[in-house]
Amino acid sequence: MPNEKMKPRIGNAVVIRHPSFVVLLLLAFGAAKLLPEAALTREQLAAGLRKGQLDLEMRQQVGQLAFVAALSGFRAIVADGFWIHAQTAWERVDWARMKLDFDIVTSLQPRCVLFWEMSAWHMSHNASVAALENRAQPRAALRVRAAREFIATGEKYLLDGIANNPGNARLYDMLGMLYRDKMEDHCKASWAYFQAAALPTAPMYVHRFAAYELAQCPGHEREAYEILRALYLKSEDEHLPTLLKWLDRLQQKLSIPPAERVYNPDPEKSAR
Amino acid sequence: MLDVFLTPMSAAPSATRHKLFSPARIWALASNTLLELVRLKVFYFLLLFALLIIGSSAFVVKFSFQEQFQVLKDVALGAMSIFTWLLAVLSTALLLPKDIEERTLYTILAKPVPRCEYLLGKLLGVLTLLFLATSLMSFLFVGVLYYREQGAIASLGDMPPDEFAAAVAAVKASTFSPSLIQGIVFIYLKAALCASLTLLLSTFASTTIFTIMVSVVVYFIGHVQALARDYWLRDATVGPLTKIFLAFVSLVFPDLQLFNVVDDIAAGAALPMAIFLKTSALGVIYIAVYFLAGYFLFQNKEL
Numbered sequence: 001m002p003n004e005k006m007k008p009r010i011g012n013a014v015v016i017r018h019p020s021f022v023v024l025l026l027l028a029f030g031a032a033k034l035l036p037e038a039a040l041t042r043e044q045l046a047a048g049l050r051k052g053q054l055d056l057e058m059r060q061q062v063g064q065l066a067f068v069a070a071l072s073g074f075r076a077i078v079a080d081g082f083w084i085h086a087q088t089a090w091e092r093v094d095w096a097r098m099k100l101d102f103d104i105v106t107s108l109q110p111r112c113v114l115f116w117e118m119s120a121w122h123m124s125h126n127a128s129v130a131a132l133e134n135r136a137q138p139r140a141a142l143r144v145r146a147a148r149e150f151i152a153t154g155e156k157y158l159l160d161g162i163a164n165n166p167g168n169a170r171l172y173d174m175l176g177m178l179y180r181d182k183m184e185d186h187c188k189a190s191w192a193y194f195q196a197a198a199l200p201t202a203p204m205y206v207h208r209f210a211a212y213e214l215a216q217c218p219g220h221e222r223e224a225y226e227i228l229r230a231l232y233l234k235s236e237d238e239h240l241p242t243l244l245k246w247l248d249r250l251q252q253k254l255s256i257p258p259a260e261r262v263y264n265p266d267p268e269k270s271a272r
Numbered sequence: 273m274l275d276v277f278l279t280p281m282s283a284a285p286s287a288t289r290h291k292l293f294s295p296a297r298i299w300a301l302a303s304n305t306l307l308e309l310v311r312l313k314v315f316y317f318l319l320l321f322a323l324l325i326i327g328s329s330a331f332v333v334k335f336s337f338q339e340q341f342q343v344l345k346d347v348a349l350g351a352m353s354i355f356t357w358l359l360a361v362l363s364t365a366l367l368l369p370k371d372i373e374e375r376t377l378y379t380i381l382a383k384p385v386p387r388c389e390y391l392l393g394k395l396l397g398v399l400t401l402l403f404l405a406t407s408l409m410s411f412l413f414v415g416v417l418y419y420r421e422q423g424a425i426a427s428l429g430d431m432p433p434d435e436f437a438a439a440v441a442a443v444k445a446s447t448f449s450p451s452l453i454q455g456i457v458f459i460y461l462k463a464a465l466c467a468s469l470t471l472l473l474s475t476f477a478s479t480t481i482f483t484i485m486v487s488v489v490v491y492f493i494g495h496v497q498a499l500a501r502d503y504w505l506r507d508a509t510v511g512p513l514t515k516i517f518l519a520f521v522s523l524v525f526p527d528l529q530l531f532n533v534v535d536d537i538a539a540g541a542a543l544p545m546a547i548f549l550k551t552s553a554l555g556v557i558y559i560a561v562y563f564l565a566g567y568f569l570f571q572n573k574e575l
Binding site: 068 | 476
């Protein structure tokens, strides 16, 4: 045992011996860390981190064990488990179960763009088509309604995904595609493509797609023409068949004088 | 290994004065602790880790490559988190009881080794073990991820050069990001914090089981501490007794959720450097304070 000379010291002072000193030390540290911790939590949330929703509703959806695991720092693994479960539900063509799983996955991992993208795709493209071709439902109106509901679900996933990942061009790109192909709403599709085009990670084609959709949005033909004209003049790489087709159509629709037209296709082809 | 502090005092020439604080003694204790833990075959868990990540990547092989990489990253980082935490708690809980049982503690403290140095050596030994374990798991994880990435690139097939370049960029964007390193650092810090906390518990605990149980409970409460703090500080509707309880939880327990951003990092979120540094600094402060509290208790412990 250490003798008197070896008594632990801090500097020249004998360390306070009572165990309550340790309790006081921990409480003092607890009080000192309280506000910095709260501030750091706010900073992390503001940076879009730790956004996974862990509340009583989630607890009911995922069950006790998965909820505790998610709460204990294994949110991503729990989300993956439900994602894999959704894939097995897809193999069984169980769209309702898939939607439940997708809701859980996207709530647990809202920063994972892939989950939003694939959930929207399954609902708006796969489930909607399956609903339209559902032989068990004899009434066409109900089949169409079910299909529209799935498309709206897909749209919601994309809008929620964008809200959680505002800088992601891919989700806007997919939203534009959904408005264009599934809802045939060209004005909204154009808006979505323009939003994607404004982001630094946007692929080049979304600039063109935004203009194509704007050309089909009533009252915006002149704007679309100006954009397509600018793209045409920008580079020969932009002289793609669809762009030329829309430029030609708009030149005719807006009665652009021949001298001002930047693109003059073969008159016979144009007539066709 | 123990020569540094087992050398008899009488044998020491008068010219070599005893230092109050000796990094060499601490390192001798730390390396001895590390060696003891390695001899307990703790690194066998790496086999389990390897099986887990290789198995998980094979299990999701029918998914798209983005889904495969996502699952692989989530499982690997989650497994690293679990294994480092378990390693931290179990190995630290064993240290003091084992030294007392084998009488090594008495041999060491009978020499002019301050208890502070003894405890610090023990903690550093565990932290070194955790560092080695985290590094090995990271290398394994990066190796499997790289192998899968190369496999995905090889499977792209014939494409025009610009499309191929875009596809390769998409594959690479789904695999590695600098934030992964920050996430791994947080996993290590969280485990180190748990080790320091477990060491504090073991300085007054009567049994190893008690230390482990309390440490596990603190781990779980630590993950809801932020909720308790929010209710305590913001919610005016809670009763006085609840307030006292919430205040106790907020003050005594660490906020472990602060280190749980690794899930978001695996999902592709970037971690700002300022937040990374602040969170890391908080982790280091936690480790230091728990060590200090443990030292105050240990110096008064009747051995």
